[in-house]
Amino acid sequence: MTALTVTAASATTVSADWLVVGVTEGAEGPVPALGTDPAGALGSGLARLLAGLGATGAEGEAIKLPAPHGIRAELLLAVGLGPAGDGTAHDAETLRRAAGVAARTLAGAATAALALPAATAGAVEATALGVLLGAYAFTPYRTTAEAQPLRAATILVEPGTQDRAEAALRRARTLGEEVNRARDLINTPANDLYPDSFATAVAAAARSHGATVDVSDEAALAASGFGGLLGVGQGSVRPPRLVRLAHRHADATTTLAFVGKGITYDSGGISLKPVGANEIMKRDMSGAAAVCAAVLAARRLDLPVNVTGWLALAENMPSGSALRPGDVLRMYGGRTVEVLNTDAEGRLVLADALVRASEERPDALVDVATLTAATRFGLGDHVYAVMGDDGLREQVLAAAREAGEDAWPMPLPPQLRAGLRSRVADLSNYGARMGGGLVAGLFLREFVPAGVPWAHLDIAGPAFNEGPPHGYTPEGGTGCAVRTLVRLAENTATGSGGGRSALLPASREGEGR
Known part of the structure; x- marks a missing residue:
């Protein structure tokens, strides 16, 4: 560097x-x-x-x-x-x-x-x-x-400003190194970065910076009933992992939980992606990479806020053992989901992780994912979507503006919830095509308990740059959302942008929950 x-x-x-x-x-x-x-x-x-x-x-x-x-x-x-x-x-x-x-x-x-x-x-x-x-x-x-x-x-x-400049330089080094860590993870091909090797790399980085880490393998996931992670990963010879990464500070009074989608390769499963859509699918773990980097940055900056990261890691592959359209999964926490489209897999692994993260009663919960092509169609390749509870959504948008990342608020229309109805299970994983990014957000909200402020970041567009480099953005993985998450943690620690009160839950009327 x-x-x-x-x-x-x-x-x-x-x-x-x-x-x-x-x-x-x-x-x-x-x-x-x-x-x-x-x-x-x-x-x-x-x-x-x-x-x-x-x-x-x-x-x-x-x-x-x-x-x-x-x-x-x-x-x-x-x-x-x-x-x-x-x-x-x-x-x-x-x-x-x-x-x-x-x-x-x-x-x-x-x-x-x-x-x-x-x-x-x-x-x-x-x-x-x-x-x-x-x-x-x-x-x-x-x-x-x-x-x-x-x-x-x-x-x-300017003369006389060196001390302040040196402090600014230290923060820039930490943030730059962690964004580039996320980029490295995203750019690593899926034959070398798969759930177990990803978890191993995160554990090594956590230990080197004094963060705590716990990795649940397929046996532990099965024993605890993580049906979403296991279902998505069952078609691959490389089983899934759930990684819990945490920064704790003695003076912290607030806890943030970040959840990242970590599909190390997404073929679409049995609902196979069309020709031309597979070449960059190693990038489908960009959310988990961002969460990993943000937690490590919070640790290295010694922010007086507790930050826990959850990395839901799986490989979505077609095989004789793969998840089939029409299968029903029993998710972590007990709810059942009929899988109508195996290429809508990210929401399944996130749902398990959201329920698990909520058990620790964080003051706010944020998930990050390259979740839907619909959001990319709507906002393009430079802007990501933010959905969720009003207060926390505005906090995230403010953090994005301060960090220099382009984000845009999106609604969660309650009328779209009806499309997630299943004939045989509590809900299905796929609904109306029109507004598909919003439908995915509604699905995720089903797995966030009332009283836990929640925001969803769909970074499908800006997470991976398929065009030429521009500004400070390279080809390939960009490290999108790392800076936003770190700024959100800093603002939460200092009480800026509305303070802890802005993390209180907003009304959730009409959710059908």
């Missing part, structure tokens, strides 16, 4: 192979937005040079050029920040994306100094996190030489 430091040196005197400067879109051409150029000499000359090269300052733009006279660095990279706006400071997400573009563009370079406008601790953290996420590369399976990530980066800060 790229080594990060801060310095109060100026943009003209800092020692580095590359100097990175931000450029905004001005009314009359590109305008350099420098963090430390007290004399303004660099900015005035650079604006003319960039204009001559055709630069605009648009977001995502990256232009390499020899450093102008008077700059100690040999080379210069100008990265676009987008419109100049009203002259106020650039927001954190703009800085994260620009720093990510710089880190990706400078893959293979030794050192870079970032003279982005990072005048506050929050701006320093955003810049640092953008570098760490933008420099990410997944290379364990490459046999040919690849350009190594940017080796070291220095962020230029």
Whole structure:
């Protein structure tokens, strides 16, 4: 991972192979937005040079050029920040994306100094996190030489702010490492990452950071009646696992429970996915990866809140022993579910884990899953959906905004609940096609006890980037929702965004429960 430091040196005197400067879109051409150029000499000359090269300052733009006279660095990279706006400071997400573009563009370079406008601790953290996420590369399976990530980066800060900047840097390192841990898990192919190996990796990481971990194997799951996990996993030669990962703090007064869908490969089971839909199905454990990383980040940041993660791990495969459409499962807690579609498997493993997590009476319960194509169709590949109890849903949306992740509130219309009626069981796992993402949310809500605030994050779109990299987002696994969950834990610990009162349950009239 790229080594990060801060310095109060100026943009003209800092020692580095590359100097990175931000450029905004001005009314009359590109305008350099420098963090430390007290004399303004660099900015005035650079604006003319960039204009001559055709630069605009648009977001995502990256232009390499020899450093102008008077700059100690040999080379210069100008990265676009987008419109100049009203002259106020650039927001954190703009800085994260620009720093990510710089880190990706400078893959293979030794050192870079970032003279982005990072005048506050929050701006320093955003810049640092953008570098760490933008420099990410997944290379364990490459046999040919690849350009190594940017080796070291220095962020230029205002004189006298180094202590605050160092603290911001420490948080960025932790968050960047954990988001990248989630990305590594998502990108690992299913022949190497399956329920048992996933659980083993999580247990090793938990022990290294002092978190507690407990892994239930197929025998323990059978003894306790986890019919959803066992049913989904029965078609695979690799049996399911349930992992409980926990951070405890002596001063904590609130407990959050995070539940992650961990389908390490989803073929659709007997309801087999069509051709062209299977190639990225190793990503169907992105929710569990996010939960793992968020709990470990909470532990490493020593947040004064208790956080428990539940990873429901299974492989959904077709075989002679696989779950069949029409089969009835007895879920953990005793309710029965008729399985009408074996490709609606994520909600089955989540249901078991939600009931188990609720037994510990957390103050709030959040599940994360690449659950439905319907949500992806509705919100695209950059925005995830949030459903659930009003208070907690708003807390999650606020945390997402603060963390720089795009989320959107979605309803749980009670009239869609009728579609989950089963002829033979308590309910079925599949209902109306129209509004399928909302139907999945309604199914999950059936397994959350009254009195436990709950939110559901469907990250089917942004969890895996099938297109080219952009900003700090790489190809493949993105680590979506990790930053939101960590921010939610921080806000809960400090009481910001409404405090603990916002975690109280909202009305659940008309649920049919």
